[in-house]
Amino acid sequence: MSATPARIISVDTHDIRFPTSRELDGSDAMNPDPDYSAAYVVLRTDAGDGLEGHGFTFTIGRGNDVQVAAIGALRPHLLGRSVDEVCADPGSLSRDLIGDSQLRWLGPEKGVMHMAIGAVVNAVWDLAAKRAGQPLWRLLAHADPEWLVSQVDFRYIADALTPEDALALLRGGRAGLAGREADLLERGYPGYTTSPGWLGYSDEKLTRLAKEAVADGFTQIKLKVGADLADDVRRLRTARAAVGDRVRIAIDANQRWNIGEGIAWVRALAEFDPYWIEEPTSPDDILGHAAVREGVAPVRVATGEHVQNRIVFKQLLQAGAVDVLQIDAARVGGVNENLAILLLAARFGVPVCPHAGGVGLCELVQHLSMFDYLALSGTTEDRVIEYVDHLHEHFTEPVVIRDGHYTAPLAPGFSAAMHPQSLAEYRYPDGAFWAADLAGRP
Amino acid sequence: MSATPARIISVDTHDIRFPTSRELDGSDAMNPDPDYSAAYVVLRTDAGDGLEGHGFTFTIGRGNDVQVAAIGALRPHLLGRSVDEVCADPGSLSRDLIGDSQLRWLGPEKGVMHMAIGAVVNAVWDLAAKRAGQPLWRLLAHADPEWLVSQVDFRYIADALTPEDALALLRGGRAGLAGREADLLERGYPGYTTSPGWLGYSDEKLTRLAKEAVADGFTQIKLKVGADLADDVRRLRTARAAVGDRVRIAIDANQRWNIGEGIAWVRALAEFDPYWIEEPTSPDDILGHAAVREGVAPVRVATGEHVQNRIVFKQLLQAGAVDVLQIDAARVGGVNENLAILLLAARFGVPVCPHAGGVGLCELVQHLSMFDYLALSGTTEDRVIEYVDHLHEHFTEPVVIRDGHYTAPLAPGFSAAMHPQSLAEYRYPDGAFWAADLAGRP
Numbered sequence: 056m057s058a059t060p061a062r063i064i065s066v067d068t069h070d071i072r073f074p075t076s077r078e079l080d081g082s083d084a085m086n087p088d089p090d091y092s093a094a095y096v097v098l099r100t101d102a103g104d105g106l107e108g109h110g111f112t113f114t115i116g117r118g119n120d121v122q123v124a125a126i127g128a129l130r131p132h133l134l135g136r137s138v139d140e141v142c143a144d145p146g147s148l149s150r151d152l153i154g155d156s157q158l159r160w161l162g163p164e165k166g167v168m169h170m171a172i173g174a175v176v177n178a179v180w181d182l183a184a185k186r187a188g189q190p191l192w193r194l195l196a197h198a199d200p201e202w203l204v205s206q207v208d209f210r211y212i213a214d215a216l217t218p219e220d221a222l223a224l225l226r227g228g229r230a231g232l233a234g235r236e237a238d239l240l241e242r243g244y245p246g247y248t249t250s251p252g253w254l255g256y257s258d259e260k261l262t263r264l265a266k267e268a269v270a271d272g273f274t275q276i277k278l279k280v281g282a283d284l285a286d287d288v289r290r291l292r293t294a295r296a297a298v299g300d301r302v303r304i305a306i307d308a309n310q311r312w313n314i315g316e317g318i319a320w321v322r323a324l325a326e327f328d329p330y331w332i333e334e335p336t337s338p339d340d341i342l343g344h345a346a347v348r349e350g351v352a353p354v355r356v357a358t359g360e361h362v363q364n365r366i367v368f369k370q371l372l373q374a375g376a377v378d379v380l381q382i383d384a385a386r387v388g389g390v391n392e393n394l395a396i397l398l399l400a401a402r403f404g405v406p407v408c409p410h411a412g413g414v415g416l417c418e419l420v421q422h423l424s425m426f427d428y429l430a431l432s433g434t435t436e437d438r439v440i441e442y443v444d445h446l447h448e449h450f451t452e453p454v455v456i457r458d459g460h461y462t463a464p465l466a467p468g469f470s471a472a473m474h475p476q477s478l479a480e481y482r483y484p485d486g487a488f489w490a491a492d493l494a495g496r497p
Numbered sequence: 498m499s500a501t502p503a504r505i506i507s508v509d510t511h512d513i514r515f516p517t518s519r520e521l522d523g524s525d526a527m528n529p530d531p532d533y534s535a536a537y538v539v540l541r542t543d544a545g546d547g548l549e550g551h552g553f554t555f556t557i558g559r560g561n562d563v564q565v566a567a568i569g570a571l572r573p574h575l576l577g578r579s580v581d582e583v584c585a586d587p588g589s590l591s592r593d594l595i596g597d598s599q600l601r602w603l604g605p606e607k608g609v610m611h612m613a614i615g616a617v618v619n620a621v622w623d624l625a626a627k628r629a630g631q632p633l634w635r636l637l638a639h640a641d642p643e644w645l646v647s648q649v650d651f652r653y654i655a656d657a658l659t660p661e662d663a664l665a666l667l668r669g670g671r672a673g674l675a676g677r678e679a680d681l682l683e684r685g686y687p688g689y690t691t692s693p694g695w696l697g698y699s700d701e702k703l704t705r706l707a708k709e710a711v712a713d714g715f716t717q718i719k720l721k722v723g724a725d726l727a728d729d730v731r732r733l734r735t736a737r738a739a740v741g742d743r744v745r746i747a748i749d750a751n752q753r754w755n756i757g758e759g760i761a762w763v764r765a766l767a768e769f770d771p772y773w774i775e776e777p778t779s780p781d782d783i784l785g786h787a788a789v790r791e792g793v794a795p796v797r798v799a800t801g802e803h804v805q806n807r808i809v810f811k812q813l814l815q816a817g818a819v820d821v822l823q824i825d826a827a828r829v830g831g832v833n834e835n836l837a838i839l840l841l842a843a844r845f846g847v848p849v850c851p852h853a854g855g856v857g858l859c860e861l862v863q864h865l866s867m868f869d870y871l872a873l874s875g876t877t878e879d880r881v882i883e884y885v886d887h888l889h890e891h892f893t894e895p896v897v898i899r900d901g902h903y904t905a906p907l908a909p910g911f912s913a914a915m916h917p918q919s920l921a922e923y924r925y926p927d928g929a930f931w932a933a934d935l936a937g938r939p
Contacts, residue, residue: 087600116599117570118610124566125609127688128559156528157559163752165781165805166568168560197661211779214756214788294724310605315658337653339607339808341783346656363607366781 061102061138061389066130066175068123069095071473072483073414074117074492082255084281085309090116092353092483093414094123094171095473098178100138106185109471110178112170113385113413120407125171126156128158133175142183146206149176149391153208165174165363169388175193176389177419181469191390191469192425196232207395211366215373221398228401228431236385239443245435246442247275247305249412251294254279256294265297272459275303275330275439284323291327301386303330310334310361314343320352331355331379338362344376357381360410364388365395381441383410384419390469393423401431412443417454418470419460449477503544508572508617510565511537513915514558514925515856516934524697526723527751532558533888534925535856536565536613537915540620542580548627551913552620554612555827555855561925568615570600573616584625588648593834595650609804611830618831619861623911633832633911634867638674642667651776651838653808658814663840667885670843670873677871685902686866687877688884689717689747691854693736696721700735707739714901715880717745717772723753726762733769747768749775752803756785760792773797773821780804786818799823802852806830807837814845818928823883825852826861832911835865841884843873854885859896863903891919 076088092115098108112122132151141148152172153164161168184191195203204221222372248271251264261278268276278294280287287306294304306329312320317335332354335347338361348356359381362368371377380400382393400407411417417440424440432438440461447453452470455462464470480487519529534557540550554564574593583590593607594614603610614727627635637645672756688712703720710718720736722729729748756764759777774796777789780803788877790798801823804810813819822842824835842849851866853859859882866882874880882903889895893914896923897904906912922929 083600088598090599091603104524114599115602117597118567118600118603121563121567121570122603123581125560125563128563155559159527159556160531160557161564161609162558162611163780164805166610167563167603168609170603195603209755211755211782211785214785313651313653337808338605339806340653340812342812343653343656361605365780366785370782370784378584 058387063098063101063133063136063138063141064101065260066127066133067097067099067334069097069125070119070123070483071095071414071478071481072119072489073481073486075445076116077135083279083307083309084254084311086115087475089364091414092116092119094119094126094174095478096126096174096178098133098182100182102138104186106182108178108182108185108328109469110174110176110181110472111415111471112174113416120403121150121167122170122388125167126174129171129175133284139400142180142186144205145176145179145183146208146391148179149388150208153388160357163367164388169364170386172391173385173387173392176391176467177385177471180204180390181471185468188467190231190464190467191414192422192429192463195422195426196236196429200229203394208391209395209399212395212399215369216395216399216402220402224398224431225449228433231433232429239287239425239428239463243457243462246273246456246461247277247303247439248273249277249307250304250444251276252278252307258290261293262297265294266316266462269298269302271365271456273302274459275305275306277305277441278312279309279334280306280324281308281320284320287320287324291324291329295327300328305329305331305333305357307333308335312336314346317347321347321351321354325354333357333381334360339367340377341367341370341374344371348376348378355379357408359383362386365392365399368396369399372399372405377405380405380407380496382407382409382420382423383438384416384423390423397423397431398479407432408438409440411431411441412445414446415450415471416460417442417447417472418450418452421454421464422469425463449473503542503812505540505575505578505580505583506543507541508569508575509539509541510568511775511920512561512565512925513537513856513920513923514931515562515923516930517887518558524695525721525749525751526696526753529556534558534561535915536561536568536616537920538568538616538620540575540624542624544580546628548624550620550624550627551911551915552616552618552623552828553857553913554616555858564613567609568616570873571613571617580624583621584628586647587618587621587625588650588833590621591830592650594618595830601751606830608826611806612828615827615831618833619827619913620912622832622906623913627910630772630909631803632864632908634864634871634905634907637864637868638678638871645836648833649840650833651837654841654909655835657811658837658841658844662844664842666819666840666873670875673875674871677875677920681740681867681870681905685899685904686863686870687881688715688717688898688901688903689719689745689881690884690886691749692886693718694720694749696724703732703735704739705770707736711744713898715744716901717747719747719775719883721751722748722766723750723762726765728765729762733766733771737769745772747773747775747799750777755780756788759789763789763793763796767796771796773799775799775823776802781809782804783809783812783816783818786813787816790818790820796822799850801825802828804828807834807841809840810838814847819847822847822849823852824862824865826851826858826865832865836838839865839869839873843917847875848879850880851882853883854887856888857913857915858890858904859884859889860892860894863896863906864911867905891915
């Protein structure tokens with residue numbers, strides 16, 4: 056232990072890619088061949104306690120190197136920073152990163168640079184929770200409401216949510232927390248599964264996986280749609296036959312359509328009672344989502360995994376454009392911005408059903424939903440976290456699904472850490488897997 | 498000359514930074530110390546004609562290396578591509594780049610990755626215009642309307658603009674083209690100047706530069722606002738006294754405000770008759786701009802330099818959120834997407850007044866406004882291109898301003914090329930200027 060206050064002393068980045076495209080896992084109408092990847096960052100300190108902060112951006116292959124470069128561009132904001140201060144107030148760091156007047160030009164608050172900020176901010180929260188000896192969901196759920204409000208950047212959202220609004224929501228959310236925490240620890244948080252529904256799967260595989268999902272306790276599954284209408288009709292009929300009438304089937308077009316096209320397509324699938332249509336069109340099209348929602352009711356409209364920041368989420372809510380809001384733990388500017396988004400959703404009374412899957416998104420986002428349940432929304436009704444059974448084995452604290460529910464993680468931190476041997480094997484292009492793979496190509 | 502068709506054989510990138518922060522040029526309420534920079538790309542071919550395609554993304558310093566990495570990530574789409582094919586149909590390349598299913602995850606169509614696409618697509622148009630022996634504005638203005646429509650990606654905008662709409666607009670725009678072209682060659686395209694109005698300048702410098710602007714033939718100037726209201730009142734009074742009642746004074750908050758704050762601030766400046774308020778709030782806030790427009794009328798609302806793509810521009814128009822639409826030549830996906838945006842503006846009858854300045858943005862965007870005048874809007878009424886007198890000396894074909902007008906450039910291409918010695922001197926961190934500068938720092 057040094058006599059001076061502990062500092063952040065290194066910001067190590069890793070370009071990690073998994074060759075998922077070879078098995079058609081994760082294939083959908085817009086993403087036919089993803090190689091699930093992570094631009095991964097590790098913060099180390101000189102505190103002498105051995106604790107590190109881990110975070111990452113999820114990508115689907117090419118460009119992961121650009122994302123790693125963007126994380127590297129944030130290094131000067133981190134090195135030398137006091138560990139105590141940054142862990143006591145990640146919001147200040149978040150504001151410094153978002154407010155860097157030169158880097159801001161590359162967004163602002165969107166795309167590669169903003170996702171890099173999210174990775175770093177999430178790594179700080181991972182470190183802060185480890186130092187507090189708490190899983191992040193519990194740290195957040197028991198945090199002082201005024202402190203939580205101080206962690207939110209209200210710039211550009213104050214017309215929809217003021218600090219006073221946020222404080223009232225968080226204070227109100229505390230009632231009954233102990234009972235909900237007991238329930239969470241016993242039952243977990245409900246999930247739904249996308250594993251049966253990838254476009255690349257045969258009808259037989261779809262049927263088998265859908266039946267397995269129901270047997271495993273899931274009450275909702277999801278199917279990818281949008282490539283071919285006749286195929287979608289057949290696949291949705293197949294899925295409905297497999298799961299029966301009581302299990303919800305969400306459908307997901309991954310931004311495939313223009314507005315009129317999307318409305319017509321969803322109406323053509325309405326006989327199979329889809330629960331929501333996800334990403335019917337561009338994530339940037341707020342007014343378009345509102346038009347789709349009007350056109351496909353009573354089918355619900357969901358979006359968010361590609362929504363760039365709280366400002367667009369705010370407008371989706373203001374415009375009445377969504378029935379279901381899908382946060383992603385690693386696209387916006389990290390935990391702080393997701394606090395803002397959860398508060399906006401609570402303010403507008405719209406349920407949050409996170410996007411997950413990919414690499415480690417389940418591990419991260421469960422903490423945010425569990426906080427939402429315990430200390431904000433107060434309910435899990437009509438709320439489910441996406442679950443995909445991919446790549447969890449690479450994490451030191453993988454999610455545990457029991458009877459269709461996410462079990463509350465108990466290890467301190469944000470569940471973000473990958474095994475060192477996974478980092479070593481899948482590092483691109485020089486890890487063991489890729490070195491061998493690339494050497495074998497013509 | 499080789500017997501096989503000519504191909505693109507290299508994609509060279511350069512991290513070019515100018516130390517503009519040292520003189521407070523370009524300072525505004527959000528960008529106090531920009532180092533104007535370019536992530537610069539040169540396409541070379543084996544055609545044997547010596548022609549190259551030049552393009553760039555403008556940034557303001559830190560992160561220019563990330564932008565260079567993003568351009569580099571596009572290299573596999575370019576190398577080996579037929580020069581004839583890509584120049585005959587830049588739209589196909591544009592769609593390939595935007596549609597790369599893995600890179601798309603990093604946007605989609607926004608931020609670092611999308612700006613990189615813009616740089617590359619613009620470089621192809623530069624090459625195409627050089628091969629045609631035409632300045633780009635003339636190539637576009639005389640192009641077949643059906644071919645121009647084929648260059649536009651209607652995905653996500655077809656609810657506001659169909660290919661049929663676009664064709665009708667372009668066909669209608671042809672009437673009287675010869676007369677307008679003669680007028681353009683004689684008088685040029687009107688500009689306005691931001692040079693007097695940077696926040697870092699003294700009142701004396703503001704007065705002197707404002708008077709010079711009027712003497713130079715400009716009928717509009719622009720002032721940066723938003724840091725301090727009392728200062729803004731004084732500066733706007735100073736500027737109005739300097740230029741008289743007939744010269745338009747636009748004001749620009751560079752995204753500084755929340756909605757209510759912006760409305761109140763602009764109302765407090767209304768006595769000085771500002772012509773437009775530019776970027777009152779986040780470029781992502783379509784509904785917010787609509788609220789500001791309603792709150793500050795008759796002051797006009799302008800935005801666009803940070804608007805990420807045609808989908809957000811579409812909604813700004815659909816929501817009646819702007820009086821003036823400000824395209825930028827190097828933020829969206831290049832000429833093809835700007836064609837879509839110009840067509841949307843024409844469809845909604847909103848005048849386009851481009852953002853320029855920075856590094857080379859004047860050089861590029863003049864071509865788009867001149868095309869707009871000749872073959873689409875048919876008028877320059879209430880239309881002006883921003884002009885800032887910075888860094889033009891680094892370009893081989895710098896803009897020429899005469900009596901407050903942009904003179905039509907006659908050299909073939911997109912006016913994008915910098916002098917080789919500028920590239921060599923300001924390359925970061927190893928060019929002559931930076932090597933000496935960095936060596937001299939403590």
